[in-house]
């Protein structure tokens with residue numbers, strides 16, 4: 001497995017562990033008010049990062065170059081900030097972190113879209 005695929009998949013598993021612990025904490029406390037933050041941590045941090053990782057495992061040539069590195073760092077920024085950002089917004093502590101996370105996440109997806117398109121020949125095997 002190439003290094004970029006490993007980084008995406010390993011970090012995805014850490015987001016899942018944190019998100020699941022957060023879910024268990026919500027269940028025990030019976031306070032589900034932050035379920036939207038928990039859900040986005042898991043869906044952006046675990047599901048989306050995993051899909052990126054599997055893509056680079058299947059198409060390792062796509063992992064070469066600065067565009068793929070930019071994709072990793074922007075996607076990671078979004079995944080790290082989306083859960084705390086939504087939690088802060090829900091609890092009235094401001095929306096700036098959620099806004100930064102949202103833009104990082106959509107830019108990450110736009111980079112992924114471009115990388116998939118540029119590397120379409122590698123997927124046509």
Ligand code: HEM
Nearest residue numbers: 019020021023024026027032035036038039042043046047
């Ligand atoms: C140990 C694992 C997990 C536990 C204990 C857990 C727990 C919870 C709890 C207590 C809620 C609130 C339910 C409610 O208020 O109706 C919730 C909501 C949710 N969770 Fe999890 N969860 C876990 C894993 C995951 C994973 C892996 C994902 C996605 C990949 C996920 C996605 C969601 C979604 C989409 C919601 C609904 C959010 C909303 O309606 O605002 N959860 N979870």
